[in-house]
Amino acid sequence: MPKVKGKSKTTRLLARFSTIAGELGYPDTVRDAKGAAFKFYTEEGNLDWVFLNPEVFNLRDPAKFASLVHAKKRDPATNLLDANMLWDFLSSHPETFNALMRNYTDEGTPKSYSRLVISSVNTYTFTKRKSPTEWDHHLVRIKLVPATPIDPDKDWFTYDEATTMAGKDPDYLTRRLYDEIQRGQFPTWKVSAQILDPAKTSVDVLDATKVVPASDCPWIEFGQLKLNELPQNYFTQVEQAAFTPANIVPGWDISPDPILQIRLLSYGDSQRYRLGANHDQLPPNRACSYVYDPTRRNGAHSLTNYANAPNYIGSSGRDLKKPDHYNISFLKWQGNISRYLSKVEDVDYKQCREHWDTLSGPQQSRFISNVASSVAPASLPVRIATIAVFTKIWQAKGHETPPGPSPEKLTEDLKDRINERLENNKSKGSRLGIVPGGEGSDDLSYIPPTFPDPSTRPVPDIYERV
C-alpha cells in the first residue's frame, strides 16, 4: 500500500456522498449543500478528507453550528421543515450568505455527485522535512474539480426539474452515481492545492466563510481522484464508515481554523454514539497499515486489544520511533485571541457580491426565483430581514461590478417574486386542503418545501432533461 504522497503513487480510497438537511430516504435532489468524504488507506494510516460543496461554509464561529443544523431540520412542534426557522437563522447571521449565494444558484441542485466541485473549505497544513531539523509548513486548501469541465446548463437542475425529480426518483443522485460507476463512466476529479500565504492576501485564510482569490494564491494541480469500484454490501462498507478530519497522516496536518478545530472533536463524538466505542476497528475504518496505540483499548466489540502490552506509550524496553512530525511547532502568532467570531463586516457582503457578479443573467434570475420560493412561507419580519441582507449584498462593491440592474431594482424583483409565490400558494394551498396559518398572506404557515415554482410548470418527462 503506497503512501498517499509522492509522484505516481496510487492509493485506494473509500468515498461517501451525502446531503445535509434531509434524513435518510429524503429526496436527494432537493436544494442542499453536498458532503463528500474520502478515506485514503495509506501505508502510514488513514487520511480522511471530509469535504463539501459549495466551496465555503456558512459559519466561522463553531458555537453556532448546532443552531444552523437545527434551523435546517424539522420544527420540534410540527415535525416539518420550516422556512421561518431557516430564514430566521440565516438572515440574523449574514455570514451564512456567501455559502447561500452558491447554494441557491442551480449549483445547489446538481444532476450528479460526479459533477460537483468539492472543496476542503477549511484550511489544513502541508508539512515536509527540509533538513534533519527543519520543516516546511504551508497552510493549504484543497479543491476537486471534475475532470470534464462543468457545464451549468447540462450539469445542474433548475428548481422545477429538481422538484419534479424529487417525486419521480427520490434516490436520483445515489442511483446515478451507482450507474455511472457500474457502466465504467468512472467519476474523476482533478485535485488541486491552494497554498495560502497570509502575506499575499487580505482575506483571513482561517475564515471558512471566505474564498481566498486564486489571483492572490493560485491553485496547483497535483493529483487525480477516481471512483472505479462499487461496494458489495452497503451496510458493512458504507453505512458503518466513519470519517473525521482528525484522521491525518504525516505530510498532512490541521490548522488553527476554528471550525476545523471543533470538527476534530465532534466527528469522533458522534461516531462513538452512532457506531460504538471501537468503530475504528470496523472493516471500512481500520487502517491497512500497522497501528500501535495501546492507550485505546477495551470497550464494546474491541477486536484488537494489544495483548499484554503496557497501556501507555513510551514504555521502557519498547523502541517506538516517534513520528517525524512529532511536536513541531511552526506558527508564530502576533495579535489578539478573540472570543467572538460572529461580527459581520463589509467584507462578508463583498464576497457575496463578487459571486453574484460571476453569474450569468439567467442564473441571476433563477437565483432570485429560488430564494423567493424558499423564503415566501416565512413570516413577514423574517422576509423583511432576508430581503435587507440581499439589498446589502447588491449594494456592496465587488472587484469590478459589471453594469446590471441596480440594487433597488433587484430588491424590488425579489419582493415581487416572493409576493407572486404567496398569492400562488394561497390559492393552491386552499385547493390542496392545506390549512393556512391565518387570514392574511403574511400568516401562511405551510408550503411544501418541494412545491413547484409557480413561474414554471413541472417538467413532463424529467429524464429527457437529464
Ligand code: HEM
Ligand atoms: C462547526 C462545524 C462542523 C461540525 C461541528 C460538524 C460536525 C459533523 C458531524 C458530527 C457529522 C456526523 C459524523 C458521523 O456521524 O460520522 C458531520 C458530518 C459531515 N460533515 Fe461536518 N461539521 C462541521 C462542519 C463541516 C464542514 C466545514 C465540512 C466540510 C468542509 C463538513 C463536512 C461533513 C461531511 C462531508 C459529513 C458527512 C461525512 C460522512 O459521510 O460520514 N462539516 N459533521
